[in-house]
Amino acid sequence: MSDFPDRGSIPFRKLRDVGDVMNGTVALLRENWRELLTSYVAVVAPVALATGIATGLYMYQMGGLMADPAAIENDPFAMFGPTYLGILLFGFLGGALTVAAASAYVKLYREGLAGEITAGVLWEEARGLLLPFLGLSVVYALVVMASAVIAIVPCLGILAWMAFVVWSLPYYAVTIAVRTLEEDSLASSWQRARLLVKDSWGFSFGALLLAGLLFYVIILIISMPLYIVMMVVGINTIETDPTAMFSMMGAVMAPLQVVSYAGYLIPLVALYFVHGRLAEELDGSGLYADLDELAGLDAEADDLDAPDPTPPPAPGADAGDRDANQNGGGFRGGGFRG
Template identity: 25%
Template sequence: MQSKVELAKVRDFGEIISDTFLFVRQNIKPLLKYFFTFCGIFVAAGIISASMFQLKWTGTINGIKSGAFNTNEYKPSPFSFFGPEYFLLLFFGMLSFIALIVTFLSYIALYKEKDKQVPTTEEMWGYIKYYFLRVFGSSILLHLLLTVATLLCLVPGIYLSPIFALIFPIMVLENASFSYAFNRSFFLIKDNWWVTFGSLVVIWIIFYVAIMVVSIPTSIINMVSLIAVPQKGGGAFSIPAAVIGAALQQLCQVFAILPITALALCYYNLTESKDGTSLMEKINKLGTITPNTDLPAEEY
């Protein structure tokens, strides 16, 4: 039987990627359970708002293609497709993003604290309700800073991305404030920027490829609908396919298990290479652990 992943250890680029998949495979059942338990309400709200937005978008496009609108008079503005549905989609998408980060990082923190044992629902809920608002506020500030850095020049935005990403695991895994996590992220990533950046890029590429693979069936249905249904101006987008596609995209958020796990492993890799925390814990435990044996006590 394969041993459980040791979270706190120094890893190279390849080990971060392979251990990410190994950890997820070993813990897939509880991870999925807590995904639907604590993120399910936000995902469901996202599915509803995404479906409403897709229905509006598809109905407008089909109306233009079928001639329902007088194209000489109908001059859509750049914001024609935006409305309450779109902003609801953004809002619930942001809440889902925060819930995913807090849920999976809380699981990893408790998993390490309990010596590779699956945490209970009550333990998870205690962590999530404690960190949710802290991570929520921090994410808004970090997105603003990252947006400004990217607009000023693309290079600073790229450079800061892995540094800012480390702030979330520092906050949850070290129970740290935002200011402490902000400064510590710069300290940890010094001399290790490329390994962290490369690992996260590869995992995010895998994440997006997984979403694309899941979305292929609905894309094929839409293409067939456009070709096979003769109407004025051409075929029409399939409304059921649009709704199903919107729902699948929201459910695909579960694949975020991969980049969040990789981010946590990057954090442990950096802390071990800088601080050697795990090694010091093992040294401190020497002589304090009583061996557990089934041998009977000696009698004289």
């Protein structure tokens, strides 16, 4: 059962629908944007910049190859040189680091540390998650590639493979959240994710899909002016230098690569709201936390209202001080006296 604390001002352990997941995601990003971007960007910026530079350099080299078709004929693998491998390496590492940094922020936020999360604090937490997420990414990529064998079946093979990838995505995503907040191993995280997603696959996929679409729309809005400028300039130069388009694409894609790393926060934060809903649905963890808090308040109130523990005087202790002939009334000697 998930008993990870949820002390932030915006609760994660809550029965939300898809719309509420997006509302919670936007609210958290808006409320903490300064701290989140400052610490998150500081952690992922080096890899993001390296990926962007490698992408721009690769597009520039592609332009050179296209200008010399003989070079490709002599070396068909020229386009898969060190720069291409650098893109793969930095992209793979950057993806894992992005997930680790966003997950670390959510973890610290749920521990009630919002407002105190610096780049150093975030890196210290993200560093412990980086290797597990790299391992999980490798395993999932291998599973997806191995399952692609079914695509060789005529007609339905490719559809079956795509269906498997779509079906497995929520399980893979929720495994990330479980590994961050609940379990210490990838195997136990996967088992827990299966239990969480099993009866709520539609909700999980729908919420993650909507978050991904929001990320895509934002990146599209940001990139549209850049691509328009690129097309206008490219049309004017394509007749004199057909390869110039590749250099321009590199100049556009490099900064977009960096911006996209910040945009990944949208689906990643939404993932943890999805996990909170699934954990609450399966375990009632938020209810248990509320009951524990209520029990603590009741116990505190009982302590305040408790009587003085000083023992009462023993019966008859002051009987000698009373006048034996005084008519005190009451039940005496087996009868009432007036």
